[in-house]
Amino acid sequence: MSVAVSLLCNVFYMIVFPNCKINLGLHVTNRRADGFHDLETVFYPLSVNDALEVISPGTLQFGSSGIAVPGNAHDNLCLKAFHLLQKDFPTLPRVNIHLHKHIPIGAGLGGGSADAAFMLQLLNNKSQLGLSEAQLIDYAAQLGSDCPFFIANKPCYATGRGEVLEPITLDLSGYSFLLVHPGIHVSTSWAFKQLTPQLPAYALREKIQLPVAAWKGVISNDFEEPVFQAHPVLAGIKEKMYMGGAVYATMSGSGSAVVGIFPKNKIADILWDASYRVFKIR
Template sequence: MLAVKAFAKINLTLSVGRKRSDGYHDLESVMQQLELHDLLEFVITKDEISLTTENTEVPTGSDNLIVKAAELLRRHTGCLWGARIRLFKNIPVAAGLGGGSADAAATLIGLNNLWGLGLSMDRLLELGARLGSDVPFCLFGGTALARGRGEVLDRLPEASPMGVVLVKPGFSVSTAEAYRMFDDLPDPEVYDAQTMVLGLHEGDFETIAQALHNDLERATFTMHPELPQLKDGLLGAGAAGALMAGSGPTIFGLAPSPEEARRIADRLEHPGLSVWATTTAAF
């Protein structure tokens, strides 16, 4: 049996371009790995690929990214082995935290080892890009600047350990719907991620907290006008900066330490909200 962690992510910045001819959007994003993670266990089998989990929100059939990643790996390599995969789900589903992408990345890593395939990280990154825009970063980890549709990655200085508070309301948001709404809105103002990059280079927490930016906020906030209140609530509870995670609906807040993040989380306990305190993670 082989166990692999699948780490959540947040976008410290996310700039979105217009839709391309292939249906994707050009992105520029400073991405950050979190300590919050799922756990996947892999057991080799003769030929069948199966997925089980106790989380009823997660489908276990061929439309799950874990199964898609396993099948892609087999097609690419000609491997005939199978695997019994068990998912322990901690990252909330459809929350903008890259949980499905993280699980797919962990599957590529886990089965590459379990099946003895010996694929390089560059090859895994190529395969990951076929599965989803966030999968390459979930393989890459740490702190990175992502471009293209997420597959072009440059490593950035690791963020100094920061506390992160995650607040998710009792509903989910479809990434595809968020992008469709984004396409219907006027073009956003151009954002320069260099302020965030400079803050990371200098280890300046205040600069990082104040440089948070997400072009998709307007789209998801338009669909769910209650979300700005959650963001204001996080700031009011003591977060140094707050932002919607990915396409939402989770809102995250930054704190200078894990201890302060836990104190902020305690102030936000409320029926209908799920609240986590976690930290940034290094590569």
């Protein structure tokens, strides 16, 4: 009976919808000996989603649709997530994976990290691996600095490389969000090279507790200055959001998506370039 149950749980079809994140404040505080950087930020989940379809048993194939996914399919983080678990669970059955990409790539929204984290969770649940959230976070940290957040997938104050997570109370359901991506790709490695790490005067953990209307000029993203200098159009997008009534606006991560927080259901009707990808989250 136990063998039959084990085999049955490895036959499945499932589709999940990995969501994106935004950074509310981002400070690069130290360059580490391992070449990475320490930072502090607040991650907040938003409902702009990819669609991840997994079928078992399969032949370990990966396909995609929607936004073109750059690079070799064999290097996709979803496949890397599978191989990472398979090292410790050799009997993990092969699967077929299809990813419909909707979250803009290279935009500071963590879409690839979300896909990988959701893949870990799906395999854990459907193959009954019995991994705890803490164990999944450890696996996720091996795939990328943003990946652990998507295991928790709730507002978190993050330090270290972004993998040290502290859940915080931050409810923005009383606001609407406008997310604009102009199609500009910002190299993360280039962006880090533009910064001189330093500790902020006050920890972001304290500043995020201020009323949202008080965030402007107080909660900042270290990457904005060099990225806006290289791509002035991004500064223009942020300014348009403020002119349109945003209570707070910021670039997410190292860019290039810009997010504005508006009073509930009062997102300004702003005319954007037709090539921009615009998301309204009410």
